Amino acid sequence: MELINNFVDLFLHLDKHLSMVIQTYGSLTYIILFLIIFCETGLVITPLLPGDSLLFAAGAMAATGALNIKILLVLLFCAPLIGDQVNYWVGRFFGSQLFFKEDARFLKKAYIDKTHGFYNKYGGKTIIIARFVPIVRTFAPFVAGLGKMNYLRFIAFSVVGALMWVGAFVLVGFFFGNIPIVKNNFTLAIMAIIGISLLPAIFEYVRQKTLIKKTIARKQAAQVKEL
Template identity: 60%
Template sequence: MSYLLRFVDLFLHLDKHLSAVIQTYGATTYFLLFLIIFCETGLVFTPFLPGDSLIFAAAALAASGAFKISWLVSLLWLASVIGDNTNYWIGRTFGAKILEKGKIRFVKQEYLERTHLFYEKHGGKAVVLGKFFPIIRTFVPFVAGLGKMNYGRFLASNLIGGTLWIGLFSFVGFNFGNLPVVKHNFSLVIMGILFVSVLPAVFEFVRQRRAVLSALPPS
């Protein structure tokens, strides 16, 4: 339970924890941020890592001079692209074997099924749109590789999606994260980002649930 509380505290106070990391590790923090975004996008068993909120918090600190914004955005974008491509090729090369019973214990089947439905509905656009959905963005490249999506098409969509995702949250964090009202209510802002991020997925779940219920014969 204590580990869960620590994780929640880390999540909601990313600005303070990032500041402490910068003071301790200096420029190495760039590598740590790169690694977190790479793992969130490139490894199917780490979908819980912060993405949107981390980009926002790092960009907000860049506005106060803690990071060089051009380096930060470039590294996070590169981490996203490399992570997605790694995930795609893992899915394409080893996906069928990984999904065999017992070989993916750390991944909920529900996540894969939800992502598969998302991919079936949106096709190639799922690679772009999926960047804005927590958890789904981790599994879309894997499912695209598993489904043998044309690599050129995947790469183009991936570059667009990564640019929009990193660019949007970096822009918002850099331009608004340093405002007094945001700095004094950072936890609420992070919670708001999380809420907005998962809201479309909630709507989609409710819509699918209603569709299933309406298809059932009346009792």
């Protein structure tokens, strides 16, 4: 329970924690930020690390002069981009051996082929949009590699996604993070960012539930007509 409380506290008070890191480690803060964003994107075992909120907080700190905005933008652009490549190749070379078996009940090799077809059709949209959805962005490159999505196509969309994601959150933090009303309510701002980040996943969940209900209703109506 204490671990969970500490984790929640880290998310909600990123400004204070990041300020302490800057005071303690100075220029090494850039490396720490790089590694956190890299791991959140590049390792499927660390999907719950702060992403959106950390970028926003880092941008806000840069506005105070504690961090250099140019260095920050370059490093934080490279972090998810490199993470994507690592995740992609892990999925491509080791994904099927680690997670799929021919006789598996649920995770069959046929699913790899379906994933391949899905990414060939929707790959660009998936990789870019997934960048803005927590947890999903961690697994999207892995699944792309697992499905053997064309690498040049993948890296092109990965670059666009990283530019949009890092640019959006860091610059919003840089230009708005130190406005008095935002600065004085930083926890609420972080909660709002987390909430907004989860909206696409919530929308998709509701949409799928609605589609399932409609499908069931149509089948039931068809059965009644047959009777």
